[in-house]
Structure formats: structure tokens, C-alpha cells
Amino acid sequence: MSLKKVSNIIEALGKHEDNDAVRVLTDLGTNHSSDEVREMTACALIKRNSREALEVVIKNKGKGINDLSARVAMTAINELLALKEKGRAIEVLEETLNSEAEQEVQDTARSVKALMSFSS
Secondary structure, eight states, rough: OHHHHHHHHHHHHOOSTTTTHHOOOOOOOTTTOHHHHHHHHHHHHHHTTOOHHHHHHHTTSGGGGGGGSSHHHHHHHHHHOOOOOHHHHHHHHHHHHSOOOOOHHHHHHHHHHHHHHHHH
């Protein structure tokens, strides 16, 4: 399947109102071997700006801001910084800091929260 078709599917799922779309994006997109697909998926989840979608890209090791690919992680961080309404994202970042998440995940959340406070 061409990257353009995959991009269209990810974009459509990102706009879909049903929370099953978040599950599909999480299961297929954030676990994909292609950096490009994971990058597009992280952006789609962040643009949804729902608690469920933001938790995927903020709280999970190996996904979104915690992706092993610096390119995917930076794209996710930049997308978070570009949000017009940052309230939910900051709440999820704070929850991550106060959770028993791995230290690496907490450190990334702390850094992103600091960046978001400067970009407001």
C-alpha cells in the first residue's frame, strides 16, 4: 500500500469520533516498523487532543514522545507544542510525572511539560 493511502487512512482515523479509532491507531500505527507511519500516527493522536489519545503518546514507553526514533519523538513533541488547547496534554504529563512510570518516561514528560510551559 502506498504511503499516501496509509497517510489518508491515519488522518481519517485521527478525525473519527469513535474511541475505537484510538485503539486501531495504537495497535497498528504506533507499533509499525516504519518511522514515517509511527510519526503520522503520533500526530493524528495528538491532534485528536483527547485524554485517551494523549495518554498513548505521552505515557507509553516506545510510543510518541518516548519513541526510540528521535525523529518520531521530536515530531510528537513539536505537535504537542503546536496544540492550541494544551490543558489536557499538560494534565496527562502531570499524571505521568506523579505515576509509577519508568524513570525515562517521567524524565521525558518533565522535559516536554517544561517546553509546553514556555510555549504558552
